Structures are given as C-alpha cells and as structure tokens.
Amino acid sequence: MTLAERIVRGELRAAARLMRDIDDGMPSAVAELKALYPRTGRAFIIGITGPPGAGKSTLTDKVIAAYRAAGKTVAVVAIDPTSPFTGGAILGDRIRMSRHATDPGVFIRSLATRGHLGGLSRSTADVVNVFDAMGWEVIIIETVGVGQDEIDIVRTAHTSLVVMVPGLGDDIQAIKAGILEIGDVFVVNKADRPDADRAVRDLEMMVEMKHPGAGEWWPPVLRTVAQKGDGVAELVGKIEEHRAYLHTSGRLQQFEQNKSALRFEELLRDQLFARVREKIEHGGDLAVTIRAIANREQDPYNAVEALLARHLSE
Amino acid sequence: MAERRLRLLVAKPGLDGHDRGAKIVARSFRDAGFEVIYTGLRQTPEQIVSAAIQEDVDAVTLSILSGAHNTLFPRVIELLRQQGAGDIPVFGGGIIPEDDIPGLKAAGVKEIFTPGTSTEDINSWVKANIHPRA
Structure with a gap:
C-alpha cells in the first residue's frame, strides 16, 4: 500500500513518514502528494506569527485547547530555526503543548527552517496538505520567531494572527511595514504587563491609518495573557468571525486562487531551475562559464541568456 | 536536494526536575x-512515544536522574512496540548504576551513558549507531 493510501486510512506513522520525506526532499514524496491533493482544501488553516518570545507557542497551546473543547481535531505545524553553522536545530515548541501529546485529536509536527527565509520551512505548504488530506479540521501553523519581512504565512494560512508584546515601543513603528501589514487579527500578549495599553493603541492606530474600506475586514486588536488563558475565548471568537468573513465576502476563493498561482509558479521555477542546472553541470558548461564571468571575459547577463537559448530551445 | 537529516527526540520522563x-x-x-525535538521536563512515557511517532524520529534519547530508569526505559520501549513503532531505537543516560546496565540492554535499550561521558563520545556513538530510517 502506498503512503498516501495509508494516510487516507488515518495511519499516523504513514503521515509522519511522508512529512519526513517531504522535508528531506525525497523524490518519492511527489507521487504521494499528487495522490493526496484532490482530498485537500477542507481544513481551516490558522497562522500564528510574531517576534521570538511573544508567546506564540503558549498561545497555540490555548487555541488548540479551545478548538478541542469545541470538538474539532487540530493539527499543528511548529517551525523553529536551523543553525546556519551546523545545519542542526533544537525544536522546542512542543514543550508548551505537551498536555496535548496523548490526545488522539491533536497531532503536532515540528519543522526546522533548514535555511529557508520567510518564517516557514520550504516543506510547510506540503506538510499542511498532508494534514488537510487526512481530514484534520483545524491546522495551526506557528512560524519561527519573525522580525519584519517574514510574511510567507499570509499565503499559507486563511487567518493570520500577529502576536506582539508590550514594551517593544518604537520597534512597533519600525516594523509596521512588515509583518504588521498582514495581520487579520492582532494580539497583544502578556497584556498584564505595563505598557500594554500603549501597544494596543499603537496597533489600533496603525489599523486605522490603513483604513479598511466598507465591507472589508477590519483587523481587531485583542489582549491576551496566554499563560493564564485570559482573552483566549475572545481571540477564538474573532478567528471564527474572520473565517466567516472569508466565506461570505468571497475572499476565500480569491485566497485559494492566489495561493494556487504562487504555488504553481514556485514549483515551475524550482523544476525549471533544477533541469537547466542539471544540463549545464552535466555538459561541463557551468565551470567554464563561471570562470569566464569571474575573469571579466564575459558578462553574467549574456552568459545566462546564451545558456538558456541553448538549453531551452528544444 | 534529497538528503536525510537525523532527527532525535530528547525527553525527560519521570519526576526529577533537572534538565x-x-x-x-x-x-x-x-x-x-x-534536528532535536526537545519535549521538556516531566513527560510521561505515553507523551514521549506519541511525540516520537508524530515527529518521525530516528531515535528516542531519554535522560533519567530519578532512579526510575528500570521502569521508564522498558515502558517506553514497550509502548513503542505496542504502537507499531518498535523499530525506533531507544538510548539514554543519567544517574544509572553500572549493575543496572545489562538489564536495561536486555530490555532493548541500545546504549546507556553515565555521568562523565563527554558529548563528543555520545555524538560519535550516535553517528556510528543511529541512522536515518530509510
């Protein structure tokens, strides 16, 4: 039996194995993903992003609990950074979620970024598809701790939560052109700390300046103390409101269109690149060309055009 | 692009509070x-086995200082087998008397490291004995 067939039957080990194959870039994973794709598109995908230490894992733990209490099954993809020096990683997001470890209605998978920028791993979208095809109802993606520009989450998740903490002060101003533009729901976590009011005000002002038009989603700014569970019920309420908005406004179709276009383009780019690169490495062209560019005998622009003309003409 | 990277679960079962x-x-x-999946303190064998399966790890590493090693190691191995994951090797370390080591190995523990072992020695053992499952 193929992994995909076993996954459809609900075998957890098969799912865990395929996720590994995806992460490790095994060519065999592609056939399995092809078989699973028609079964995807059913899950509700929530993204949780924010700077390191904002409390993303603790908040994820509470959101899991809330959806479990509502009878939904929940899968989690939690991403932590890979060491740029050794390629190793310590994936510790499960620590805050360990009470769900033995709940058969929860499946938590940790992924390392493996050098991918953008807040997610390269494998995230496909790992989410495995969960989706398997019938998990809610999928939560917790990004690596982000700074300003890591906004991959917005095209992967239906509803993106941006989690901030009080006391970042002017940093909020500094990053408003980055992740702060992508929040569907803003959360000021650790809201029992001084300066929480100011953080909320800053975020609200930012949303107002953006001024969503009539009929558009107005991103709320909420307060939580995730550790104590304060504000979590309201948060889940807003997440569900956003989900309903996506359905009634027609934004869901638009989201799926954009996501599909980007994914198609990404795969096309990867495969074209891999093919051309294989050809030029095989023919010994690459080393010669690079030497010529380094010696200023040829410019890189003409070199690429010439290579493409030669190899893509067939 | 295709490259298996070793994934290990490091877990602390039982009640001792030192990690x-x-x-x-x-x-x-x-x-x-x-890649290390670290699950934190005071994990039950059930939690550890569930994490090992969800994370598709190549081995489970247990650290036990509480004296309960003769119960906890075999329990984790037994649960892995029950859940069809008996192929995932288990090794570990902690404050474990020499006399207990043969019994633990007979129960299926691949290796035991006692206090004073260098991390280099542990890493070389892992590289020689734990391989990404095909």
Missing part, C-alpha cells in the same frame, strides 16, 4: 548537525 544534562546533550546534537 541541564538533557539540554547539554540536545545542544551538542544540534551542533553535530542533527
């Missing part, structure tokens, strides 16, 4: 280029 050793080992695994 310095486990953290040092986790850190040295990271520095050796492995």
Whole structure:
C-alpha cells in the first residue's frame, strides 16, 4: 500500500513518514502528494506569527485547547530555526503543548527552517496538505520567531494572527511595514504587563491609518495573557468571525486562487531551475562559464541568456 | 536536494526536575548537525512515544536522574512496540548504576551513558549507531 493510501486510512506513522520525506526532499514524496491533493482544501488553516518570545507557542497551546473543547481535531505545524553553522536545530515548541501529546485529536509536527527565509520551512505548504488530506479540521501553523519581512504565512494560512508584546515601543513603528501589514487579527500578549495599553493603541492606530474600506475586514486588536488563558475565548471568537468573513465576502476563493498561482509558479521555477542546472553541470558548461564571468571575459547577463537559448530551445 | 537529516527526540520522563544534562546533550546534537525535538521536563512515557511517532524520529534519547530508569526505559520501549513503532531505537543516560546496565540492554535499550561521558563520545556513538530510517 502506498503512503498516501495509508494516510487516507488515518495511519499516523504513514503521515509522519511522508512529512519526513517531504522535508528531506525525497523524490518519492511527489507521487504521494499528487495522490493526496484532490482530498485537500477542507481544513481551516490558522497562522500564528510574531517576534521570538511573544508567546506564540503558549498561545497555540490555548487555541488548540479551545478548538478541542469545541470538538474539532487540530493539527499543528511548529517551525523553529536551523543553525546556519551546523545545519542542526533544537525544536522546542512542543514543550508548551505537551498536555496535548496523548490526545488522539491533536497531532503536532515540528519543522526546522533548514535555511529557508520567510518564517516557514520550504516543506510547510506540503506538510499542511498532508494534514488537510487526512481530514484534520483545524491546522495551526506557528512560524519561527519573525522580525519584519517574514510574511510567507499570509499565503499559507486563511487567518493570520500577529502576536506582539508590550514594551517593544518604537520597534512597533519600525516594523509596521512588515509583518504588521498582514495581520487579520492582532494580539497583544502578556497584556498584564505595563505598557500594554500603549501597544494596543499603537496597533489600533496603525489599523486605522490603513483604513479598511466598507465591507472589508477590519483587523481587531485583542489582549491576551496566554499563560493564564485570559482573552483566549475572545481571540477564538474573532478567528471564527474572520473565517466567516472569508466565506461570505468571497475572499476565500480569491485566497485559494492566489495561493494556487504562487504555488504553481514556485514549483515551475524550482523544476525549471533544477533541469537547466542539471544540463549545464552535466555538459561541463557551468565551470567554464563561471570562470569566464569571474575573469571579466564575459558578462553574467549574456552568459545566462546564451545558456538558456541553448538549453531551452528544444 | 534529497538528503536525510537525523532527527532525535530528547525527553525527560519521570519526576526529577533537572534538565541541564538533557539540554547539554540536545545542544551538542544540534551542533553535530542533527534536528532535536526537545519535549521538556516531566513527560510521561505515553507523551514521549506519541511525540516520537508524530515527529518521525530516528531515535528516542531519554535522560533519567530519578532512579526510575528500570521502569521508564522498558515502558517506553514497550509502548513503542505496542504502537507499531518498535523499530525506533531507544538510548539514554543519567544517574544509572553500572549493575543496572545489562538489564536495561536486555530490555532493548541500545546504549546507556553515565555521568562523565563527554558529548563528543555520545555524538560519535550516535553517528556510528543511529541512522536515518530509510
């Protein structure tokens, strides 16, 4: 039996194995993903992003609990950074979620970024598809701790939560052109700390300046103390409101269109690149060309055009 | 692009509250280029086995200082087998008397490291004995 067939039957080990194959870039994973794709598109995908230490894992733990209490099954993809020096990683997001470890209605998978920028791993979208095809109802993606520009989450998740903490002060101003533009729901976590009011005000002002038009989603700014569970019920309420908005406004179709276009383009780019690169490495062209560019005998622009003309003409 | 990277679960079962050793080992695994899933303190064998399966790890590493090693190691191995994951090797370390080691190995523990073992020695053992499952 193929992994995909076993996954459809609900075998957890098969799912865990395929996720590994995806992460490790095994060519065999592609056939399995092809078989699973028609079964995807059913899950509700929530993204949780924010700077390191904002409390993303603790908040994820509470959101899991809330959806479990509502009878939904929940899968989690939690991403932590890979060491740029050794390629190793310590994936510790499960620590805050360990009470769900033995709940058969929860499946938590940790992924390392493996050098991918953008807040997610390269494998995230496909790992989410495995969960989706398997019938998990809610999928939560917790990004690596982000700074300003890591906004991959917005095209992967239906509803993106941006989690901030009080006391970042002017940093909020500094990053408003980055992740702060992508929040569907803003959360000021650790809201029992001084300066929480100011953080909320800053975020609200930012949303107002953006001024969503009539009929558009107005991103709320909420307060939580995730550790104590304060504000979590309201948060889940807003997440569900956003989900309903996506359905009634027609934004869901638009989201799926954009996501599909980007994914198609990404795969096309990867495969074209891999093919051309294989050809030029095989023919010994690459080393010669690079030497010529380094010696200023040829410019890189003409070199690429010439290579493409030669190899893509067939 | 296709490259298997070693994934190891480092877990602390039982009630003792010291995870310095486990953290040092986790850190040295990271520095050796492995992906380490660290689950924190006071994990039950059930939680550990569930995490090992969900994370598709190549081995489970247990750190036990509480004296309950003769119960906890065999329990984790038994649960892995029950859940069809008996192929995932288990090794570990902690404050474990020499006399207990043969019994633990007979129960299926692949290796036991006692206090004073260098992280280099543990890493070389892992590289020689734990391989990404095909």
